[in-house]
Amino acid sequence: xxxxxxxxxxxxxxxxxxxxxxxxxxxxxxxxxxxxxxxxxxxxxxxxxxxxxxxxxxxxxxxxxxxxxxxxxxxxxxxxxxxxxxxxxxxxxxxxxxxxxxxxxxxxxxxxxxxxxxxxxxxxxxxxxxxxxxxxxxxxxxxxxxxxxxxxxxxxxxxxxxxxxxxxxxxxxxxxxxxxxxxxxxxxxxxxxxxxxxxxxxxxxxxxxxxxxxxxxxxxxxxxxxxxxxxxxxxxxxxxxxxxxxxxxxxxxxxxxxxxxxxxxxxxxxxxxxxxxxxxxxxxxxxxxxxxxxxxxxxxxxxx
Numbered sequence: 363x364x365x366x367x368x369x370x371x372x373x374x375x376x377x378x379x380x381x382x383x384x385x386x387x388x389x390x391x392x393x394x395x396x397x398x399x400x401x402x403x404x405x406x407x408x409x410x411x412x413x414x415x416x417x418x419x420x421x422x423x424x425x426x427x428x429x430x431x432x433x434x435x436x437x438x439x440x441x442x443x444x445x446x447x448x449x450x451x452x453x454x455x456x457x458x459x460x461x462x463x464x465x466x467x468x469x470x471x472x473x474x475x476x477x478x479x480x481x482x483x484x485x486x487x488x489x490x491x492x493x494x495x496x497x498x499x500x501x502x503x504x505x506x507x508x509x510x511x512x513x514x515x516x517x518x519x520x521x522x523x524x525x526x527x528x529x530x531x532x533x534x535x536x537x538x539x540x541x542x543x544x545x546x547x548x549x550x551x552x553x554x555x556x557x558x559x560x561x562x563x564x565x566x567x568x569x570x571x572x573x574x575x576x577x578x579x580x581x582x583x584x585x586x587x588x589x590x591x592x593x594x595x596x597x598x599x600x601x602x603x604x605x606x607x608x609x610x611x612x613x614x615x616x617x618x619x620x621x622x623x624x625x626x627x628x629x630x631x632x633x634x635x636x637x638x639x640x641x642x643x644x645x646x647x648x649x650x651x652x653x654x655x656x657x658x659x660x661x662x663x664x665x666x
Contacts, residue, residue: 363395364554368440370402379432379445380404384422387412414523419502423512431512435503438464438551447549448506451493455544457511459536461496462504462549463487473626474634475562476555478642481635487545496545498537502529504551511541525572526565530587534580559619566642570649574657584650597647604651615644 369381385392385407396407408421423431430452432445444462451460466480483501484490502518515535522528533543557565573587585591592601604611622637 363399365434365436365438365440366399366401366405368438368551369445371442372403372440372445373442374446374449376402377404378449380406380427382422382425383407383436384418385409386414386418414520414528416518416520416522416528420517420520423509423517426509429509430506431509432506433502433504434551437554438503439467439554441550441552444504444549444551447546451544451546451549452506452508455542457508457541459500459511459533459541459543460506460549461487461500461543461545462506462551463490463545463547464501464504464551464553467552467554470553470555472629473557474622474638475557475559475641477631477634478638479555479557480553487547490547493544493546496543498530498533498543500529500533500536500543502532503553504549506549507536511536515539522572522575525568525575527569527572527576530572531576531579534576559623562622562638562641563615563619563645566645567649569642570646570651571653573646573650574653578657588646588650592647592650597643600644600647601651604648605655608648608652611648615641615648618644 366381366383372379381401381403383392383396383405385396387410393407393409396405399405406425408425410417410421419433423433430449432448434440434444448460448462452458464483466476470476471480486499486501487496515532518528519531520528522531536543570588573584576582576587577584588597590597592598618637618641622634622641625633625637628634
């Protein structure tokens with residue numbers, strides 16, 4: 363509801379945009395809240411059983427009336443010019459995927475799991491002060507593209523529901539047809555990012571599993587997504603330990619969660635970032651290793 367309220371302050375003329383909410387199996391009275399909300403813009407919503415964020419995005423896109431589609435996650439506070447900037451850049455660029463910027467909202471920068479997320483976002487879209495072409499690694503909480511382009515690549519791949527990374531897959535497919543991915547920092551929203559310690563562990567593990575499926579789908583090396591060869595150095599030893607004793611490694615990993623919790627208490631940002639990075643890497647490698655074993659995908663010398 364905070365996201366929807368922020369969209370009432372958009373600088374574009376009334377009627378220049380509509381909002382469609384995809385309620386993906388929600389059980390927290392979202393529909394009841396929508397029924398009582400009276401926005402200044404056209405608002406519609408659709409409900410469906412819980413089938414994941416990719417399916418929700420696709421369902422909403424199919425219902426849209428306008429030519430430009432702006433995908434905005436439900437934990438984003440839109441700046442007043444967000445819609446106007448997306449429309450402006452779409453008109454100037456021609457076919458393009460426009461990546462907006464969404465730093466942490468005030469008060470949401472207290473935990474390492476959120477700080478590391480923003481750190482990676484800023485590294486991905488650097489330099490922050492101007493528009494430039496990005497890699498295919500998009501951050502889909504604040505993006506836009508035309509309806510024709512979305513249909514051309516057949517939307518988000520709903521098969522990534524269990525693992526996540528449907529945005530990375532989407533960006534790869536956009537880039538594969540020669541369409542640029544452009545960062546526009548003026549398309550600004552603020553991220554109400556909160557993740558529990560347990561969720562941080564689970565998300566990293568699922569991210570590792572998704573890497574196996576991304577590599578297999580696009581015939582790319584595992585190292586393309588994990589950042590370094592899985593058969594070298596510390597990563598190799600970590601992978602070997604996960605293969606040999608996954609239950610023990612999970613138990614050991616929970617001590618890393620305690621270390622991150624302690625770093626958050628101290629509020630030393632560099633220490634928080636370090637512990638969040640270590641925790642994420644630890645479980646991401648575990649996800650890669652165990653999903654590789656389960657799916658029968660070969661991972662050899664960094665290749666899948």
